[in-house]
Amino acid sequence: MNLPDPFAPIAPSIDRALQDVFGFEAFRAGQRRGIEAVVQNNNTLIVMPTGSGKSLCYMLPACVMPGLTLAVSPLIALMKDQADALESFNIPATYINSSLSWDEQRQRLAGMRAGAYKIVLVAPERFKSQVFLDALAGLPIGLFAIDEAHCISQWGHDFRPDYLTLGEVRKQLGSPTTLALTATATPEVQRDIAAQLGFESPRVVVSGFERPNLFFEVYPARSRRAKYERIEALLDQTPEGSKVIYCATRKQVEEVGRNLRESGYYPALYHAGLSDQERDEVQDAFMAGDAPLLIATNAFGMGVDKSDVRAIIHFNIPGSVEAYYQEAGRAGRDGESAHCLLLFNRADLRIHEFFTENSFPDRKQIERLWSLLQKHGEGTHALDADMLADHLSRAGDDRVHPWAVGSALRLLERGGHVAFGQRGPTPWLQVMDRARTRELRVDWHALDARRRVDEDHQEDMVRYATGHTCRQLYLVRYFSDTAEDIPRCGRCDRCCGPPSYARDAGQVRAPIVVSEAAQTVLRKVLSGIARTRGRWGTHVVAAMLRGSRAKKVVGAGLDQLSTHGILSALRQDDLVRLIDVCAQLGLTTQNTHGCVSLTEEGTALMIASEPLPAPVAEVLARHLTSVSASPRRSGAPSSHQAAARQNEPPLPAHLAAHLADSELGETYLRTFALAREGHDYQSIAEQRGLTPSSVLRHFLKLAEHGYPLPLQDHADGRLLPELREVASDWSSHDKLADLKERLSTPCDYDTLKLNLAIVLQERFEHLQPLDAS
Structure with a gap:
């Protein structure tokens, strides 16, 4: 068969494609093994962490294999970016999805038939379209690539029913060489993916799950205040690069943002409640470095590849190890040191229990909903999940959440019992039959299994948070049952004890x-x-x-x-x-x-x-x-923190002598020493690699503990007298925003902190904890 030029190989070998097409000098870990397996026409499963170059594993084989490459991805919003990236490498590519007009879809289908593209990106739902299937008929499919392949498995953390059809689709396409790609698949999920796709003897490439440049820490936070103190300590010691704080709900994103703003930080917020334009603006600002601190739900991150993320903080425990690793793995993609902090409070598990209960409603709830719909009768009604949830709540003892109703409706839709949607501002719901409850076409066994899978994922995440083994080792073992054990990594709190930023901030509890x-x-x-x-x-x-x-x-x-x-x-x-x-x-x-x-x-x-x-x-x-032993300081500093301080001079002898007995850490005493030498807070921040806001917080702590700072030049004649009265019992555990609201004298936060430090010092005028010379 004479292939049209676009269906012929673009490069003669994988090495020539790597250098001539993509402009890379060498493969990353695991890439060559996976690519060679695909090019040799082996059905292959590649499991690589986010940011390790999975996309190249289908893009490069498409360049050296004859025929059309059909790439499946659930991320409709990112298909255009992927197609644009391919075009930038002079690889003819396009995407076909529901975001395009029907005329545009027809033009691209015609181009695909004519051989205008080497790679076509589609969502799994596209295979429901007979028009699309007819357009594929007879085309030489050289490679069938499936991204986010964990969505195929009911044991995965992000199962999607539309992915279940891909095994049958593969058969309809003539069982071409198939590549499944994912960043998050346990050994069990890997086996299930292979089975669902009909792989008999697949090549499986699992690599790169140890991240030696990341420091993994879990902090058991007993309260929200403890969470904020830990976050602020890490932010203060991480002045460079970008930071992301993940929260479980949009409500918490708003709350954490409000609290950090009150403490003098300036975070951007990102969640599904924002408009598309607002989300795009926040993401663009983050990528450009104009919003270095971002607070977000897990709606943020898919397809975001920013190299200089220095810290990922999870305010709540995620619902699965897969989700956690994917989000934490967005840190340190430039290979430099970064910190991954998980703030663990067992009460946060209730959030995920709520998610599970409402994502997989029990049989009784679904049957109650169906009985209510039967009362409305066959035909189309102006109903939505909120209205139905309200009906059910009023008719029973328990409140029913609209989320659970929406999940139940999707199950009934899949069984052919209902259809629903929105026409402009008006909802519609069509009841399509009068089946009795025992005749409902719902796979109850699969529903129960999915609920158990979600519960198991939560338990695995708790084991990570509470286990006493090396954090890196736990993650490596979780994703690969053939991985060799790594030695003590020296890059987690289990191996090193509390990290240095917590020690320096005085947050390590004494024995x-x-x-x-x-x-x-x-x-x-x-x-x-x-x-x-x-x-x-x-x-x-x-x-x-x-x-x-x-x-x-x-x-x-x-x-x-x-x-x-x-x-x-x-x-x-x-x-x-x-x-x-x-x-x-x-x-x-x-x-x-x-x-x-x-x-x-x-x-x-x-x-x-x-x-x-x-x-x-x-x-x-x-x-x-x-009682006979003396307390010892434990924990090694993470390498990026040690590097930031390696050029600092030794602590002055008169301060070093007080370090062992001081309630404050070394970082505070270094700030004190520079202040006594006559440096202002901005100069200290620049010298120490800290933010000015961090140094001002140091001033407040030092003043509160009676350390004499030379702050007389910053005394504000109007503000200071009022502060002496209003802040007479203020402590560093209180919020600055609350204090600022009580003041009649206008001031910015920097001026407030400097004058507040003077007030705190005045409480200790009779004390001289250190020789001021």
């Missing part, structure tokens, strides 16, 4: 001082948890261990337990911390209500008589110290 051996204290905690039989949460168990006679403790009879008061020398916060440590070590677990119980490992350790295993003893040593 709990005990009078007994650490293993004795641990076993007492485990015994107390065992006696409560998994019926109570962390705070109640801690109260019982310290001997509290609070109403809840006495009312539950916990004061009668043999473990009541066995750790009475410790504070409530200390015991809560130790119970959290038990969870991190895998010795305890919590149910959905937060009730604590022992795992098998916890029970075995409680009753054992031999010394603690080395990994347990090592973790415990970070949190406990005997």
